[in-house]
Amino acid sequence: MEEKLIKVKELLKKYHQEHLLTFFDDLNSENKELLLNQILNIDFELMNQLYENTKKPVEIDIDSIEPMPYVDKSKLSKEELDLYYKKGVEPIKSGKLAVVTMAGGQGTRLGHNGPKGTYDLGLPSHKSIFELLCDTLISARNTYGVVIPWYIMTSNENNSDTIDFFEKHNYFNYPKEAVHFFKQGELPMISTDGKILLNENGLVKLAANGHGGIFESMFKNNVLDELKSEGIEWVFICGVDNVLVKMVDPLLMGLCINNNILAGGKSTVKTGPNERVGVFCKKNGKPGIVEYTEISEEMANLRDENGELVFGDLHMVCNVFNIKALEKIYKNKLPYHSAFKKANYMDENKQIVTSDVPNAYKFEAFIFDAFTALDDMAILRVKREDEFAPVKNATGVDSPETARKLYTDYWSNNS
Numbered sequence: 001m002e003e004k005l006i007k008v009k010e011l012l013k014k015y016h017q018e019h020l021l022t023f024f025d026d027l028n029s030e031n032k033e034l035l036l037n038q039i040l041n042i043d044f045e046l047m048n049q050l051y052e053n054t055k056k057p058v059e060i061d062i063d064s065i066e067p068m069p070y071v072d073k074s075k076l077s078k079e080e081l082d083l084y085y086k087k088g089v090e091p092i093k094s095g096k097l098a099v100v101t102m103a104g105g106q107g108t109r110l111g112h113n114g115p116k117g118t119y120d121l122g123l124p125s126h127k128s129i130f131e132l133l134c135d136t137l138i139s140a141r142n143t144y145g146v147v148i149p150w151y152i153m154t155s156n157e158n159n160s161d162t163i164d165f166f167e168k169h170n171y172f173n174y175p176k177e178a179v180h181f182f183k184q185g186e187l188p189m190i191s192t193d194g195k196i197l198l199n200e201n202g203l204v205k206l207a208a209n210g211h212g213g214i215f216e217s218m219f220k221n222n223v224l225d226e227l228k229s230e231g232i233e234w235v236f237i238c239g240v241d242n243v244l245v246k247m248v249d250p251l252l253m254g255l256c257i258n259n260n261i262l263a264g265g266k267s268t269v270k271t272g273p274n275e276r277v278g279v280f281c282k283k284n285g286k287p288g289i290v291e292y293t294e295i296s297e298e299m300a301n302l303r304d305e306n307g308e309l310v311f312g313d314l315h316m317v318c319n320v321f322n323i324k325a326l327e328k329i330y331k332n333k334l335p336y337h338s339a340f341k342k343a344n345y346m347d348e349n350k351q352i353v354t355s356d357v358p359n360a361y362k363f364e365a366f367i368f369d370a371f372t373a374l375d376d377m378a379i380l381r382v383k384r385e386d387e388f389a390p391v392k393n394a395t396g397v398d399s400p401e402t403a404r405k406l407y408t409d410y411w412s413n414n415s
């Protein structure tokens, strides 16, 4: 350990982060080792660069952005629907589809004490979000006669709580051997003056590195190799927080297959120009998303000859990728975006700092920044009331209350 400590001290001196060892002597030997390893794993050059970026305005090349073509499900003819269904159902029935749910987020806006997927939506059944998602896999097993492998991406923070919840609920009666968990990566959080923070235990304060971390973590955790060896060709990836998500949908996959495109995404129309969501677009001719914070007022309000918003197809975080697309994507480093968040940490006087207002930077990669590595994506526009009931905020828009209503209305019309 002595040698490691010397190396760490040199590193910290070089990057002006010596405070990270302030409580080293108070730690037990296990945590001493852990802290040293954490520090050796930090990419300090990257952290410096990310800190510098927090001081710069986010630049977006508006001129590179064009509308993204889409297919509107409600306008498809019966022949088209049948064709896409037939092409999409074949890989499902032959066991070539796996599903990944990204559940590594902190769910700070919802404020539930536990992983977001464990949240009881308040339905008469008191099912958790995880169970509602699992119901779609059980129904797919009944429809297509296959058990679809279900991968769940967690983070260090919520991994054991997530697994315990599945164990406690007997995997919601889905075959346990078909459910797999893997952890996403993390990055240190920093203060407004660029110092890496320590948590209450005197260790580096790490936070999940965003849903864009999925591609790298699928690779690092051998998920990609496992999928390939199981003969999986298509992977549906979604967030944990849309209780109307169709995790197994032949249509989107059939559209991709028919058009020879290696990835697809679901969209739904924005409620209005000011809805705070990212929308599909083309950036320099490649598929992408433009965030509500990046789009100009003029672009957000732009309408076509039919009166529809030109940039109106919101990204539902429901995407399907051919394994070849995933192999291409994970090799690209995605940019990190900074988010100014409320964080508890331990200061240099061994005091726990808490705050009611954001006080620290967290860095996240976004899944959609990966889309630009692809030549094209097939976008299927679906009806909001059929497929989009997000649980983001504790109250108001996109809250358990709105999601519960959407869920109940949908199932009272479609059961």
Ligand code: UTP
Residues within 6 Å of the ligand: 102, 103, 104, 105, 106, 107, 108, 109, 110, 116, 153, 184, 208, 209, 210, 211, 238, 239, 240, 241, 317, 364, 392
């Ligand atoms: P959000 O961006 O809505 O974040 O994630 P969140 O953590 O759920 O909520 P807030 O912003 O803290 O309130 C969209 C989806 O991406 C997953 C989330 O779990 C959710 O399913 N996600 C997000 C990850 O898996 N990892 C991350 O690092 C961030």
